[in-house]
Amino acid sequence: MPDVRVLPCTLALFGALGDLALRKLIPALYQLDREGLLHADTRILGLAREEGDTAAHLPAIEKRLRLAVPAREWDDAVWARFRERLGYLSMDFLDPQSYPTLRDALPGGLPVVAYFATPASVYGGICENLAAIGVAERTRVVLEKPIGHDLASSREVNDAVARFFPENRIYRIDHYLGKETVQNLIALRFANSLFETQWNQNHISHVEITVAEKVGIEGRWGYFDQAGQLRDMVQNHLLQLLCLIAMDPPSDLSADSIRDEKVKVLRALEPIPPEQLATRVVRGQYTAGFIDGKAVPGYLEEEHANRRSGAETFVSLRVDIRNWRWSGVPFYLRTGKRMPQKLSQIVIHFKEPPHYIFAPEQRSLISNRLIIRLQPDEGISLQVMTKDQGLGKGMQLRTGPLQLSFSETFQAARVPDAYERLLLEVMQGNQYLFVRKDEVEFAWKWCDHLIAGWERLGEAPKPYPAGTWGPQAAVALIARDGKDWYGDH
Ligand code: BG6
Numbered sequence: 006m007p008d009v010r011v012l013p014c015t016l017a018l019f020g021a022l023g024d025l026a027l028r029k030l031i032p033a034l035y036q037l038d039r040e041g042l043l044h045a046d047t048r049i050l051g052l053a054r055e056e057g058d059t060a061a062h063l064p065a066i067e068k069r070l071r072l073a074v075p076a077r078e079w080d081d082a083v084w085a086r087f088r089e090r091l092g093y094l095s096m097d098f099l100d101p102q103s104y105p106t107l108r109d110a111l112p113g114g115l116p117v118v119a120y121f122a123t124p125a126s127v128y129g130g131i132c133e134n135l136a137a138i139g140v141a142e143r144t145r146v147v148l149e150k151p152i153g154h155d156l157a158s159s160r161e162v163n164d165a166v167a168r169f170f171p172e173n174r175i176y177r178i179d180h181y182l183g184k185e186t187v188q189n190l191i192a193l194r195f196a197n198s199l200f201e202t203q204w205n206q207n208h209i210s211h212v213e214i215t216v217a218e219k220v221g222i223e224g225r226w227g228y229f230d231q232a233g234q235l236r237d238m239v240q241n242h243l244l245q246l247l248c249l250i251a252m253d254p255p256s257d258l259s260a261d262s263i264r265d266e267k268v269k270v271l272r273a274l275e276p277i278p279p280e281q282l283a284t285r286v287v288r289g290q291y292t293a294g295f296i297d298g299k300a301v302p303g304y305l306e307e308e309h310a311n312r313r314s315g316a317e318t319f320v321s322l323r324v325d326i327r328n329w330r331w332s333g334v335p336f337y338l339r340t341g342k343r344m345p346q347k348l349s350q351i352v353i354h355f356k357e358p359p360h361y362i363f364a365p366e367q368r369s370l371i372s373n374r375l376i377i378r379l380q381p382d383e384g385i386s387l388q389v390m391t392k393d394q395g396l397g398k399g400m401q402l403r404t405g406p407l408q409l410s411f412s413e414t415f416q417a418a419r420v421p422d423a424y425e426r427l428l429l430e431v432m433q434g435n436q437y438l439f440v441r442k443d444e445v446e447f448a449w450k451w452c453d454h455l456i457a458g459w460e461r462l463g464e465a466p467k468p469y470p471a472g473t474w475g476p477q478a479a480v481a482l483i484a485r486d487g488k489d490w491y492g493d494h
Contacts, residue, residue, distance in 0.1 A: 009042070009429075009433065011041075011042050011043065011044045011047075011432070011433070012044060012116075012432060012433055012434070013044035013045070013046035013047050013115055013116075014044075014047055014115055014116045014117065014118050014432050015047070015048050015049075015050060015111050015112055015115050015116075015117050015118070016034070016047065016048070016049045016050065016117075016118045016120060016428075016432070017050050017052060017107070017111070017117055017118065017119045017120065018030065018049060018050065018051050018052060018120050018122065019052050019053075019098060019119065019120060019121050019122060019123050019131060020052070020053060020121065020122035020123040021051025021052055021053045021093065021122070022051070022053040022055055022062065022065075023053070023122050023123070025122045025149065026051070026122045027066070027069040027070075027073075028069070028073060029073075029422070029424045030120065030122060030424060030428070031049075031066060031069070031070055031073075032070055032073035032074055032422070033422055033424035033425040033428050034049060034087070034428060035070055035074060035083065035084070035087050036074070036078070036421065036422070036425050037425055037428060037429055038083055038086060038087045038090070039078065039080060039083045042429055043090070043432075046112075046115065047090060047432070048090050048091075048092060048112065049090050049091050049092070050092045050093070050094060050107075050110055050111070051066075051091065051092065051093045051094070052093075052094050052096055052098070052107070053093075053095065053096075054095065054096070054097060054098075055095060056095050057093065057095060058093060058095075059091065059092050059093040061093075062093045063088065063091065063093075066091065067084070067088070070084075078419070092110065094106065094107060094110055098123065098127050098130065098131050098134070099127060099130045099131075099134075100134075101134050101137055103134075104134045104135070104137065104138045105138060107138065108138040108139070108140060111140060115143075116143050116144070116145065116434075117140055117143055117144040117145070118144070118145050118147060118431055118432060119131070119135060119144050119145070119146045119147065120146075120147040120431075121146065121147060121148055121149060122149055123149075125148070125149075125151065125152055125153065125162045126162075128146075128148060128162055128165060128166050129162070129165025129166060129168070130165075132146065132165065132166050132168070132169040132170060133168070133169060135169065136169040141169050141170060144170070144174065145174045145175075145176060145431060145434065146166065146170055146174065146175055146176065147176045147177075147178060147431055148162075148166065148175065148176065148177045148178065149178050150177075150178060150179060150241055151232065151236065151237070151241075152177060152445055153445075153449065154231070154232070154236065155449055155452075155453050155456070156446060156449040156450050156453050159445055159446060159449050160446065163442050163445065163446075167442075172441065172442060173436065175439075175442070176431045176436060176439040177439050177440040177441070177442075177445060178427060178439065178440075179241045179242060179245050179439075179440050180242075180423040180424060180427065181241070181242040181245055181246065181379075181423065182245060182423075182427070182438040182439070182440070183422075183423030183424060183425070183426040183427040183430075183438060184379055184380065184423045184426075185383055185411065185420050185421060185426070186377060186378065186379045186380075186383045186384075186385075186411070187245075187246065187249065187379060188426070188438070189377075189385070189411075190246075190249045190250070190351075190377060191249065191258075191263075193377070193385060194249075194250075194254070195254050195255075200375070201254065203355065204330070205329075205330045205331070206329075206330060206331055206332050206333050206334045207356075208355055208356055209334050209353060209354065209355055209356065210334070210354045210355065210356045210357075210372070211334055211335045211336070211337065211354050211486075211488060212250060212251075212334065212335075212336045212337070212351065212352070212353050212354070213336075213337045213338075213339075213350075213351065213352040213354070213490060213491055214243055214246050214247060214250075214336065214337070214338045214339075214350075214351050215338075215339050215340070215348060215349065215350055215351075215352075215490070216238060216242060216243060216246075216339075216340040216348075216349045217339075217340065217341055217344035217345075217346060217347065217348045217349070217474075218340075218341070218342050218343075218344060218347055219296055219297075219343065219344060219345070219346060219347050220342060220343070220347075221291070221301060221302075221304070221307060221318075221342050221343050221471070222304065222307050222318075222342065224308065226307055226308065226309045226310055227309065229316065229318075230310075230311065230314050230316045231316075232316070233316040233317045233318075233320075234288075234316075234317050234318055234319055234320045234340055234341065234342070235288075235317065235320050235452060235455065235456065236452065236456075238320075238340045239320060239322075239338065239340060239452065240448050240449060240452045241440075241448065242340075243338050243340055244271065244274075244448045244451075245267075245440070246351060246379075247270065247324065247336055247338070248266075248267035248270045248271065248444075249267070250336075250351060250353070251270045251326055251330070251331055251336070252266035252267050252269065252270050253266050253269065253330070254266075258437065259437065260435070260436035260437040260439070260441075261441075263437050264437075264440075264441040264443075264444060267444055268441070268443050268444055268447060269328075270326060270328075271444060271447035271448055271451065272447055273326050273327045273328045273331075274324060274325075274326060274327075274447075274451045275324070275325040275326065275327050276451060276454045276455075277322070277324075277454070277455055277458065279458045279461065279462075282455075282458050282459065282462060283462075284482070284485060285322055285323045285482070286320070286321070286322040286323075286455065286459075286482075287319075287320065287321045287322070287467065287475070287476055287478040287479045287482050288317035288319070288320055288459065288464075288466040288467065289317060289318065289319030289320070289321075289341065289466050289467045289468070289469045289475050289476040289478075289479070290303075290304050290305075290314075290315075290316070290317055290318050290319070290465075290466040290467070290468055290469070291303055291304050291318050291319070291341070291342060291343040291468075291469055291470070291471045292304070292305075292468045292469065292470050292471065293306065293470070293471060294343065294470035294471030294472040294473065295470075295471065295472045296343060296345075296471055296472050301343065301471045301472075302471075303471065304316075304318050304342075304343075315465050315466060316466070317466040318341060318342040318343065318466075319339070319340070319341030319342070319344075319466070319469060319475045319476065319479070320338075320339070320340060320341070321337065321338065321339035321340075321341075321475060321479040321482055321483075322337075322338050322339075322455075322482075323335050323336070323337055323338075323482060323483075323486070324336040324337075324338060335486060337482070337483050337488075337490070339475065339479060339490070341469075341474075341475050343471035343472065344472075344473070344474060344475070345472050345473065345474065347380065347381060348378075348380070348381075349378075349379035349380045350376060350377060350378045350379060350491075350492075351376075351377040351379070352374055352375070352376050352377075352491040352492075353374065353375040353376075353377075354372055354374050354488075354491075355372055355373040355374065355375070356372070357371050357372055358371065363400060363402055364400070364401075367401070367402050370390070370402055370403075370404055371390060371402070373387065373388060373389055373390070374387070374388040374491065375387050375388075376388065376406075376491070382410065382412065383410075383411040383412065383420055384408065384409055384410040384411050384412070385408075385409045386406040386407065386408040386409070387406065387407040387408075388404050388405070388406055389404070389405060389406075389407055390402050390403070390404060390405075391403055391404075391405050426438065427439075474490070
């Protein structure tokens with residue numbers, strides 16, 4: 006039995022037949038139902054432009070769901086219950102005339118969760134139409150990324166929504182915040198005094214955040230080419246991870262306490278000066294190469310590609326935070342498509358002991374590292390120095406991990422998908438895993454400054470073959486400070 010008291014709602018899913026809904030949201034809702042985390046009265050109303058009623062769309066939804074749910078997690082009884090919750094309504098999101106039918110389909114009295122799995126350009130219009138049918142007061146709206154393309158356009162989207170909804174009913178998704186290990190970061194930092202006392206420039210030498218993907222553009226060329234990796238991944242996911250690592254302890258677990266601390270970090274990010282762009286930032290673009298031994302095309306050869314595109318599919322950068330805690334501690338970020346493996350991890354490198362007493366040739370071994378693996382193989386490991394075992398070994402040192410592997414520790418438990426957690430929290434009305442307006446805006450402000458610098462520089466991204474860790478310049482970026490990326494071989 007779940008520990009949380011689940012609350013009922015009607016989930017109005019705008020864009021219900023789109024890729025995000027079919028690949029992520031509906032499977033996540035099925036899993037919540039399987040775990041007993043959907044209230045008996047909760048209904049899911051799919052909304053999209055395609056003609057047809059519930060019966061017409063159900064077979065296709067079931068087909069996609071069966072593809073998304075591993076066979077061992079498929080349960081006919083759960084599906085029978087889940088399908089009863091599903092409804093479908095064909096509508097034009099921007100046509101006010103479609104909305105009275107929607108209002109009639111929403112059971113009176115229950116809260117509504119309006120999930121916008123649509124382009125941000127229609128968020129404002131949907132909000133206005135929801136307000137016009139008188140359901141805004143009982144509705145929470147969920148906004149998918151990307152929210153805008155820069156600070157100005159993100160403000161436009163946020164303002165259009167804010168005309169009808171107060172901030173405490175707006176849930177901006179950054180799905181990285183729903184990942185199990187990302188939430189564990191909060192537990193690790195603030196439930197263990199051991200780390201908190203070390204968590205500053207006195208003890209930490211530098212921090213690495215890597216979010217690498219094996220996939221390429223996967224048919225999303227049109228969107229991605231306008232964005233590039235900085236807007237697609239750094240502005241949101243990587244900066245959110247950086248905030249969780251760098252923020253001060255919040256006074257409690259409430260959404261605003263946590264978000265206030267994150268905003269302080271974003272405000273303290275040092276804008277990268279134009280004259281340092283060449284040494285502190287590397288943009289890359291993949292060329293043809295091999296992933297798992299299979300030949301894959303380069304970015305410019307992907308379907309629908311503009312052969313002269315200058316969009317980056319890789320970015321690595323050194324970020325500095327201007328405050329007491331982090332002064333002098335570089336944060337190295339890197340993220341790319343078509344890398345050798347899917348890997349998201351944060352490595353905290355601690356400083357060397359102040360006085361060294363072991364053999365000089367072993368000195369390079371010395372330094373504790375805390376490795377937080379977000380995916381795959383979620384877990385946390387602390388690299389500590391010990392003495393090698395054996396009489397003949399003298400005081401030879403070795404590095405060994407103190408390890409917490411989530412899959413081994415919680416053997417029976419499946420690692421839930423990020424969207425399961427996020428949907429559950431929004432249905433419960435908890436905002437702490439969602440991004441506040443000012444966070445989005447400070448993150449854009451910092452990225453806009455960087456992008457403006459790139460545009461002035463006008464340099465093409467550096468090529469790297471698919472299946473490698475990015476351009477050589479990314480190695481040089483960190484090597485210049487006498488360091489290297491952890492675990493690249
Ligand atoms: C999305 C980006 O936000 O995150 C995609 O738009 C990226 O380009 C995806 O592939 C990565 O998410 P995950 O959960 O697979 O690491």
